[in-house]
Amino acid sequence: MTALVVAGLSAREVSRRRTAVLLVISLPLWFYLVRRDQTGQSIRMLSLGIGWSISTLTLFVMNASRGVDPRLRLNGASVAGLVSGRLLAMSGAGALLALGYWALISLDQRVPHPFAAGLIMLLAALVAAPFGSLVGALLPRELEGALALLSVCAVQMLADPAGLVAKLMPFWSIREIGTYAVDDTGIDYLWRGLTHFAVVWIVCTAGTLAVFAHRLRIAHYPEP
Amino acid sequence: MMPKPWLHGFLDLCLLAMLRERADYGYGLAQRLAAAGVADVPGGTLYPALLRLEEQGLAVPSWAPSESGPRRKYYEITPAGLSVLAEQSAQWARFRSGVDILLAPVGEAQ
């Protein structure tokens, strides 16, 4: 129950920050518009934009809860409940954003595999939430966290997709599945991308849980 | 002079003891406390204590004119005040002898 309440209230909290929400929604659009002349690039850029904005949003949501979380723990909430609630809310928001942009590119462009194009946006959003929360957990200050996200996204954009560096970045799956969706390459691109997504998602989620379990640990004193 | 937290516990006792000797008004009591070396009691501590003694029926006030300046409120101890004083002085005596024993250098304690 805690997770659902936390998820609902986190979503409400975020929705009240109107300007921030507008910027989060519009950020992927700029990425898309800049490369609109190139179908494949524009969709990959758009997905990366979704990943960037959702991970930044998650980072801020996680940071905003730092004052409340220890008290919620003292009241009896579990770390898993708190973290999964917030991740659920951010993944949901990301899925909505992905759905919206999928509708947009479906109207604007033709690609060989439209569902795969939608899939990379969804995966970008779903991997962004735990990735943003992990960065937030490791770098508790907002500025540092935001700069770290900026660096990762920049490297992801600029690195050679075939190289090791790109593969170590969290959004490599977007490039792989994007290649399948747009350039109609073999289905093995899709599977590789899905595998990469699953590994990154698990690592980031487990990492977030581990860091928060440590930070929000409560000393269990014996009763007098 | 007495440290502040001590005074808080003993001010009522000191006031009742002084009133047993003779009825007095606020400023006079403050001067007697200072002269006895107990404490320089500020008005904000003294007068609430006096009003409390009055409200709890341990001292009765009466107004009397003064030779110079405004009239004064003299307090007189009541029978209830005397019994509280007796009870508290007994407690104080026990407490003081206990503290004295603890304070006495080791070996000299009886």
Add this chain to the structure above:
Amino acid sequence: MSWPERFLAELVRLGVQQARARRLTEDTAAQAAEQACDPGGLFGPPHLYARHLVAELAAPVAAPPRFTQAGPVLLNLTGVGKRYRRRTVFDNVDLTVRGGEVAAVVGANGCGKSTLLRICAGLTRPDAGQVRRTRRVGYVPQDGGTAGWLTADEHFTLFGAAAGVVPRRARSTGAHLAARLAWRPEPAQRAQQLSGGTRQKLNLVLGELHAPDLLLLDEPYQGFDQGTYVDFWRQVHSWRDAGRAVVVVTHLLHDLSTVDHVLDLGEQR
């Protein structure tokens, strides 16, 4: 308004009956006159002296020993110490608080009052010593501890959910506890739009929402006006009388006359 008028008004506001308040005001004026002082010089600001006087008059001269009613031990610290790097923040702190008791933690800034309270809560670990504590604890930090974008009702829901209370019940409990601090939360007002004092009321309500046996309060009255301050102490005493234990970090010395234990961290070293 003159000093006596403001004094009278404050007494009435604190719940003293008109006639008694007028009598106390006359007495106070006469006391100032016999010392040939103006009241402000002798007693300080009228609202503070009114508050002080009301508290003093409420205290019995021969206070019955309270320990006879004290309940089971709810918090026990033995030899607790904390270091940050090489610096010893405090050392060898002993404190026992039973149900029905109030303990005050005092000391200069930086002597570790808040750290000690966090140790009592279990949010920080002590480097030395032993802590025993009842399981149900409410912790009210000095600042923060709320989510700026949520309303009071949403806070009640959130904190209730953490303790396993269904939202509707958490909200009604929150509203009830808020009323005891003379506060009615506005439905649409977010925590960040609350004044400092009201946000502290929210903090207090959140601390006791799940009916803890032990309340840990870190200077919870910052930004309170005098009326709220009196309400706060009345609330502390009603918790105590209900058999709960309360630990309050404070820097106001006149609070100490109504507590059962005073732990001076500044004197520890």
